[in-house]
Amino acid sequence: MNMIESLEIDRWSGPFPAEAQKSALDALESGKVVFCPNLAFTLSDEETTLLSSDFASGKAKNISLDPSKGEIRGTAEHSETERLHGMLRRFSKGTAQLVAGLFPGYGRGIEQARTSYRPVEIVGRQTSPRKDDKLLHVDAFPSRPTHGRRILRVFSNINPAGKARVWHVGEPFEDFARKYVSAVRRPYPLEPSLLAALGITKGKRSAYDQIMLGLHDKGKLDARYQREAPQTEFAFPPGTTWLCYTDQVLHAAVAGQFALEQTFHVDIAAMGNSERAPLKVLEKIMGRSLV
Template sequence: MVNKENISVGEEAETVKILTIEPGANLSAPEMRRAAIEMLEGGGVIYLPRSGFELSERERELISDTAKILTRVPDVEDGRPTIIFDPARGRIKKYHYAQVRGKMMRAQVRDTARPDIEAIMARYGKWAEDIITQLFPSYQGPLDRKRVTYRPFSRNSTQSLHIDSSYGYPTQGRSMLRIFSNINPANRPRIWQLGEPFEPFVRRFLPSVHLSKPAWFSSILARLGIVDGTKTKYDQYIAALRALGMRDKDYQRTAPRKVMEFPTGASWIAITDLVLHGAISGQHSLDQTFYLPVEAMNDPSHSSLRILERLTGEVLV
């Protein structure tokens, strides 16, 4: 049977929408807030070309030479490993590993640089919270501020289009709201690709999803402290869809996309388990992750949780 929804011959494929907020614009103006929340919850990206987060001259100089801040620079250039800052503890996580070409690696910050890097990341987290509360005041109470990520390493290989899955930090149906900033001291842009809207992506891969691990498996891992909280069916679906999309070479070659260049000093905001994205190149970016309960959204039906529940016919949290 031919499903009409899968045919898009001759039509201009739809990609993620972008709202640009010009420098100096009032983020608290009612019409600005309305446009921002509609764009964000609708699966778009909010782009602030000059958002105002800045490093001091000394900080710029420090990060200009990664050998000054890290004990080891990896020989693969895919932007990993990253440095994670936990705002609740006010500290960089010491043992945050990433798989870099089969090897487990971590970004080990030099003792001499640690206070400065922690200060930058702490300041960034507060700044990010301030921007988000100005633009989305209705999120303020329920919004949960999680980790800050710093990517000191260069990326020179294109990351497949994907939605974010939270691995060790299940969102349990909450949306992953993230604000990113390019802080490259040599004015190198951060380049991303942005894909199609969430729903056509899900419709394409949903028939291939087979959830394997039962919920009890995840709750044991959570109880042992291996993961931070139990993975719900929602987390499992998101992880499965992400993996299917990333693995599908044909999809990655032909999927609708547009390329965005974010210069130094720019920031951008998106719900990253709703927006298909992938980094192409860049070095030195910061981002702050928040978890947002869907009930706190202006229109929860736009959330990836509610879209997935509608398409699967299941309750997922």
């Protein structure tokens, strides 16, 4: 199965042709990466000074903007923090226009979450296997239960030196899930309530959240799977943009430096075909409700 679908658009806001909307929606919800080879996020002359790994605090791999509070996290104290804030706000606005124009049916069922800047080179970055995004995985939030809401992310490569951002894209979600779902640990009695009461999670984890976290960990910790799993390498050149449901697309970011990313949360009910959502796939496999 070809997991990359090209979309020939060159602007961030619509209106987009109905055929482009239909193609993008079908590819996105089918578990493909929608690749926009002609859609660049162009920095201003002033913003090019932000292309340095020195902006990262060293404690976090990404710098992020919280849209609800307007706060930036993960950056070292720097005189250009306000300029960094402006770049992230501009990317946030552009991606909101893009998603609204391509997927008008999502309407009020979509919520914009964090905007992030990734200035650190991926190659050579050391971390624990569970946190290592160089390994194939689906996204799941340990502290923020989604209860089945989708995780949609938009990425742009802004590397100034012509360096691609390289991903490995794996097999379809259902094939992956069937390998591990029976081995995922079930929560102890009262565990979700206790984690929420202690503030470790923002609300109680559903059975779905527990399974998604387990799938994330099982896949990353299985060295044989990482070596032998079907996967395709794809290089996203500078000046390009791509988007996918990262809770569905098995992906690994293996090389690259200087990228922007925007996260959205999407209600399953807003989808064009909700049966493709990981929640529905897992419920079909397990034969029971998970939220």
